[in-house]
Amino acid sequence: MTVMTKGPMRGSPTPWSYTFIRILFKFVLKIFYGTIVVENAHLIPETGQPCIVCANHSNSLTDALLLVTSIPSKKRNMLRLTAKATQFGHKTFTSWLIESAGTVPIKRRKDSVDGSVDNSDAMLKLMEALETGDAVCLFPEGMSRYHPTIAPLKTGVARLVSDVVSRNRNNPDFQISVLTCSITYMHRQHFRSDVLVTFHEPMKFRARDNPGLLSPVDYDNIKRLTAQLHEKISRGTIDSPSWDLVRTAKLATRIYAPLGTRMSLGDYVRVIRTFLDAFKHFEDLNTENPVNRNGTTNIPEAAQKELRHDLKTYQDQLSQWGIKDDRIRRPLPRHIIVQRIFIRLIWSTSLLTISLPGLLLWLPVFGTTFIAVHNFKKTGPIFDTWDEIAQYKLIYGLLSGICVWIIAVILTWPIAPFSTVLVPAFMWMTLRWFEDAVSAFRAFTALCQLLWVGKPTLKSMHDRRKDLHSRLMNLAVHSLGLPINPESFFVAAGGREKGRVKGPWDSTARYFSLKRRRKRDWNETLRLYDKVDYPNDDSY
Template sequence: MPTPGTPTPYSYILIRLLFRFVLKIFYGSIVVEGTNNIPKTGRPCIVCANHSNSLTDALLLVTSIPPKDRNMLRLTAKATQFGHRTFTSWLIESAGTVPIRRKKDYADGSADNTQVMEKLMETLELGDAICLFPEGMSRYHPTIAPLKTGVARIISDVLTRNRNNPDFEISLLNCSVTYMHRQHFRSDVLVTFHPPMTFSPKTHPELLDASGTNYDAIRSLTAQMHDQISSGTIDSPSWDLVRVGKLAARIYAPLGTRMTLGDHVRVVRAFLEAFKAAEDNHDVDGDHHEEEKTPAEAAEFAQLRLDLMTYGDQLARWGIKDDRIRRRTLPRYIILSRMLVRFTWALCLFSISLPGLVLWIPVFLTTFYAVHNFKKSGPIFDTWDEIAQYKLIYGLMSGLAVWFGVSIVTFPFTVLTFLLVPALMWMTLRWLEDAVSAFRAFTALVRLLLVGKPTLRSMHERREGLHARVMRLAVQTLGLPDDPESYFARHGGREKGRVRGRWESGARYFSIKRRRKRDWNETLRLYDIVDYPKEE
């Protein structure tokens, strides 16, 4: 029987509400899948996820789990985050977070977590949910690190402690978190909760640790966790492969295809797995027991990957999207007329954004200065996974300072400005997004003129050849639909950023909630982000 669970602390409720608001401002769309898989409050549950964005991952999980399903999620964090007179430290401690000592942080060998593990098990026995990141560290590299066996050992220990309770059950809820661009303002995030694994002493006797010899069962469970978590996100051995997978997905399902963020990530992952399998000479799903690829097939995939990289490099040098090459070459007068429309629209939107931008400038400057200094503190692989965290916290603090500062300065109209300031800042952000998008389209049209028709025709022919090869791989090998534009418009649930039909598409463009996204790769930048850090 489910237990009531630990009452939710008021500080936790405040943090959940506050950062739900902040995350929705920082990220353009946060799409959550599989909330029906979340075990209800009172059922012991361990929530595990991939860990690529430091504290932001934990905040995202806290705000993505509906309070009606779980009243709270007890977090864990490295012990070095505790005991400081900083907002981050207060935030972590106020949420009831449990400190974990990492061996690499304690060279003197004092990294003893015995009492911590005891507390976590007691928490589970009360019917609470705890959050663990089994990679054991936050990382910026695109591949998921080998999972530690700690989660499986906790499950084994809890089952062993309750072996005489026939009704005791514990659930393992694995979650995949995919950031399109984890540290960039107004990019998108996908959170996927997978079907939970349920364990009891009766159904999983192999996990009962009577003699300390259940190593095979522990390793097997850890491998299952890795497979489930990696199946819902973009897991790549290199940034180059991520780039190629995204380009292949864009050629397969071109710009404007009405597909959900979840569908987009799964299509990218399908191509990514194909190229990974070609590298390893395994089957597309990476299963060693399946029939291996023939040398000819592996060579074909390798050549396609190389050709896609060359094509993508050319697009990046010109600053042009694949969609511009896909379409027929436009006459010069049409390009000029569209340039006029895009520039005029961008100018109008920038103009009406100016009053609100005065309020945003302190926020932008504060976060830029903080992140600029933080980047100097270490190499990419050790710092870039915390950039979003810094932007969120410094943006929150500076935004609150602007809000309350303007409210005080405008006395005796404080009550009015207290309501108007956040509304104006939000609408400014919406107008600014549309203005940046329009100006980005204007610059792309300028580049089309500079490139010239002969070169564009040559690139179009190359693109046609790549499209035929990508479609053959998608349909014949990966089993993807042969008409993606029609298929994804008909299938999949409605979600943020997804629209049906021309009327709704046009109306959503002017929505005050969020802008209509035609490209899940968008951020609030004057240029498209297509490159990634150099391999180290």
């Protein structure tokens, strides 16, 4: 079947519910996640240009909401989403949310009794939307999964490109773009962690330039395009065969670019990925040496396996003591440790004290989400439930937060015009103070641990770290092609979101910023302990 698209394509009008959802969840996501960094938004094709947005899928509905809010409305008026058909037709807020945004239901074989599905109607709707000039969102993994690795991609995106190009083969002006996107969560389900959304250069397809995709299409061409999509998405995120490798690559990054290095979240993720690629080679028994960016190998396999083992042992010891690598890198005299213990204790106590009134407003929100997530975890194994934890926290946190806001306004009805704005503002400032209080308390407990561990043991750990740093720098610089001086390099590269600041005034201004607190560690979450461990790999 051939379709001729006449006239300029302007895209479908934006439903009011979609605009409402985009504004609402942009606000909610900014509260739940400490920082959301969007890279290369200028690469997004504008409204009226047919576009398929495809990304990795590790966080259920949260992935879709993140894409909706990360794509500027000036670029695309809307993003037509897809979701599993089992989420439609329920009398729940989540179901209403999905349906009202014009989402297209996709049937999955695993949800069918006999394992057979027919998505021809859904694919037709997507093709018609593309021919109108819309952008549609597909997650080519086929399902959301709580795994450290990206699943093999389904061929749906490639087949959709083939079908829509074939339908418009007689229109020389028709062009469709495939915009790949990599989503990286530092800790996908934890409050106030950080997120990176990286858009890649779009792949563009016209009938005259891609005869191999015109029907009847050779399936090898479909598989080849799918492999290209997998490579582009995978290269922009932390894609690992095991959680243990993720943990080791993050530690290697912290030793190579120590705490305080001014680097963007994108640079941080790419350095992790570089170390991860080196370590991944030794998961494959047929690979003897890690390959650097120039395609050469320098480091013997035995030395790299030993390095991985020593890094794991070092991180295990840090986790047991509850301290960061930076405490070992820069050893402090005992009198300085004692002095800082008192300072951190006073500061954390003071911040907690001024946070208490506002925490009474947050208590119902925290309690509701905790109970909801606790009960949800009981419904299935880790791999089938943990990918929806962030979604549950967002939805239940939103609903309970709205209830708290309404009740607070009713209780202060005589000044309702003021309390309507002041209550959420006060809750936001409470969250800022509470984050600082928790951060100060983490520092307090770590300093106490340093006293408990003792000077001789810390000296031994410091010597071990110096050895690890030397071996890592050899791997990073001579085998992986990373900069020899990361602190200077990433400052010049423009890493301004976190890390060291220019002076006392800049430090104070950013510390008390209303927008977000100044964190020095991209791995930080709103926890009383540093989150460095992951589920056991045998849980899967």
